[in-house]
Amino acid sequence: MRIRLIGIVVSVLAIAAFARPVAGQTLPRTADGKPDLSGVWQAVNTASWNVLSHQAEKDVPAGLGVVEGDEIPYQPWAAARQKENFANRATADPESKCYLPGVPRITYMPYPFQIFQTPGHIAITYEYVHAVRRIFMNTPHPDGELEWFMGDSRGRWEGDTLVVDVKDLTGQTWLDRSGNFHSEALHVIERYTPLSANHLNYDVTLEDPKVFTRPWKMSMPLYRRMDKGMRILENECYAFGFEHTWLRPPQ
Amino acid sequence: MVEAPAVKHWCRVPIVFAVVVVVASLPRAIGAAGQDAQRPAAPAGGYAAPRTPDGQPDIQGMWNPIGTFYNIQDLEFQARYQNFRDDPSRRGRSLIIDPPDGKIPYQPWALAKSNEVLQHHADPTPQYLDPNARCFMQGVPRHLNNREFEIFQPPGYIVVFNMAHHTYRSIPLNGGPHIPERVKLWMGDSRGRWEGNSLVVDVTNNNDQPWFDVVGSFHSDAMRVTERFVPINADSIEYTAVITDPKVYTRPWTLKLTFTRNKDYGSELYEESCLEGNEKTLELMLTRPGR
Numbered sequence: 331m332r333i334r335l336i337g338i339v340v341s342v343l344a345i346a347a348f349a350r351p352v353a354g355q356t357l358p359r360t361a362d363g364k365p366d367l368s369g370v371w372q373a374v375n376t377a378s379w380n381v382l383s384h385q386a387e388k389d390v391p392a393g394l395g396v397v398e399g400d401e402i403p404y405q406p407w408a409a410a411r412q413k414e415n416f417a418n419r420a421t422a423d424p425e426s427k428c429y430l431p432g433v434p435r436i437t438y439m440p441y442p443f444q445i446f447q448t449p450g451h452i453a454i455t456y457e458y459v460h461a462v463r464r465i466f467m468n469t470p471h472p473d474g475e476l477e478w479f480m481g482d483s484r485g486r487w488e489g490d491t492l493v494v495d496v497k498d499l500t501g502q503t504w505l506d507r508s509g510n511f512h513s514e515a516l517h518v519i520e521r522y523t524p525l526s527a528n529h530l531n532y533d534v535t536l537e538d539p540k541v542f543t544r545p546w547k548m549s550m551p552l553y554r555r556m557d558k559g560m561r562i563l564e565n566e567c568y569a570f571g572f573e574h575t576w577l578r579p580p581q
Numbered sequence: 582m583v584e585a586p587a588v589k590h591w592c593r594v595p596i597v598f599a600v601v602v603v604v605a606s607l608p609r610a611i612g613a614a615g616q617d618a619q620r621p622a623a624p625a626g627g628y629a630a631p632r633t634p635d636g637q638p639d640i641q642g643m644w645n646p647i648g649t650f651y652n653i654q655d656l657e658f659q660a661r662y663q664n665f666r667d668d669p670s671r672r673g674r675s676l677i678i679d680p681p682d683g684k685i686p687y688q689p690w691a692l693a694k695s696n697e698v699l700q701h702h703a704d705p706t707p708q709y710l711d712p713n714a715r716c717f718m719q720g721v722p723r724h725l726n727n728r729e730f731e732i733f734q735p736p737g738y739i740v741v742f743n744m745a746h747h748t749y750r751s752i753p754l755n756g757g758p759h760i761p762e763r764v765k766l767w768m769g770d771s772r773g774r775w776e777g778n779s780l781v782v783d784v785t786n787n788n789d790q791p792w793f794d795v796v797g798s799f800h801s802d803a804m805r806v807t808e809r810f811v812p813i814n815a816d817s818i819e820y821t822a823v824i825t826d827p828k829v830y831t832r833p834w835t836l837k838l839t840f841t842r843n844k845d846y847g848s849e850l851y852e853e854s855c856l857e858g859n860e861k862t863l864e865l866m867l868t869r870p871g872r
Contacts, residue, residue, distance in 0.1 A: 368736070446738060464849065
């Protein structure tokens with residue numbers, strides 16, 4: 331874990347060197363004139379551990395948080411549930427079971443993801459557990475009561491911002507490793523705004539009338555991974571650690 | 582009872598069906614685009630698909646393999662274990678076109694290992710359970726020999742999406758080198774190129790975990806796969822995979838599949854999680870009395 335933390339620090343420094351906007355730089359654009367978001371991206375922050383500000387603990391890097399106002403407007407019962415989740419997080423966190431992590435949590439986990447862009451359809455493939463999202467442009471959500479771990483995503487362009495409306499999520503995913511959570515009524519609006527060729531701003535609005543008293547927002551930059559030969563690898567979480575259980579064949 | 586995930590999938594059918602009805606009426610975003618485009622005349626010896634904006638032959642859309650993933654060396658084998666029609670005249674047919682006998686050219690030790698799984702596959706203890714039933718990635722080429730999959734062609738890439746196990750596989754076409762040999766992946770490292778109207782993909786860095794089928798046909802982490810996707814008309818692709826693995830086989834062998842365009846599905850795949858909820862089914866199956 332120490333090596334991993336050092337790795338994160340090194341990555342932050344390496345990425346920071348590239349992230350400075352270049353004077354006069356123009357955004358790369360696709361043939362239809364939209365910003366070209368294609369490529370491999372990654373968040374560099376500690377929201378995966380806690381979306382709110384927090385100090386360091388063993389195996390937890392410190393961070394200033396990504397939530398506007400640094401407060402999640404839980405309803406009273408939900409605030410109590412979050413505390414319970416936090417106390418039980420070692421086993422209650424869906425990440426500990428290697429489940430698909432949901433939206434927006436997948437975006438700020440410490441793994442890269444790749445955006446593929448065409449005019450009618452944007453796909454995001456994530457290194458973590460081969461999670462994948464399909465963002466169909468300018469189309470309605472399907473009818474019916476669906477609950478998908480990664481939700482149903484519908485996109486549109488507002489100027490140079492890609493706006494993605496995400497519904498049909500489950501109540502089985504959390505927002506971080508600290509027990510922050512939502513219900514299946516969660517409605518997420520993501521806004522991907524390019525700031526330069528190599529960084530985006532990622533703004534998220536979360537609405538969930540069953541859990542929160544009002545909509546609230548997260549905001550963070552996403553950085554292009556510029557490593558030589560960069561490609562998404564694999565992190566098949568559930569294939570680790572089963573070596574000594576019934577699930578894995580004896581070798 | 583080897584297909585444990587099916588238990589869960591069948592539970593999902595009403596939801597999926599409802600969505601199919603709705604989504605099928607949505608505009609077909611990607612898959613049908615090529616069908617309506619003006620097509621160049623097919624040159625002798627091959628079908629010239631319409632081109633994508635970056636000049637690739639356009640083979641986008643939903644596809645289904647014809648065949649079975651149960652036993653790639655005997656397509657009617659499954660009938661013995663499940664209540665399917667067993668047609669003796671079809672027994673022994675194989676997806677393997679080379680060697681001519683349709684059998685995987687295993688080294689003797691590997692044949693013994695494979696046969697052991699074959700004998701126990703219908704009532705498996707953990708070591709004989711298909712990795713696919715554990716929700717592990719299906720690997721290459723099996724992820725193309727299961728159920729519906731989608732081919733997506735953003736600029737410079739082929740991306741294949743599988744609904745089962747929410748698998749994807751991206752194939753860069755930029756001529757870049759493979760990743761370092763010591764990195765092994767469930768879905769391998771694919772590098773593709775178009776040779777005229779045919780897509781040729783070289784797949785290395787495979788790990789030794791996925792099987793080719795339910796009955797234990799296997800490979801090692803030295804496997805290399807050379808795939809060829811040849812569109813033969815707007816709705817069919819002939820696919821061959823040459824499998825090389827000097828640790829396990831005595832010679833390279835070739836598997837052949839045909840993909841047909843799935844016109845029933847609409848243009849969107851749905852989320853089909855596997856591990857989420859499947860673990861208990863597996864545990865019950867493998868820990869039931871008598872195990």
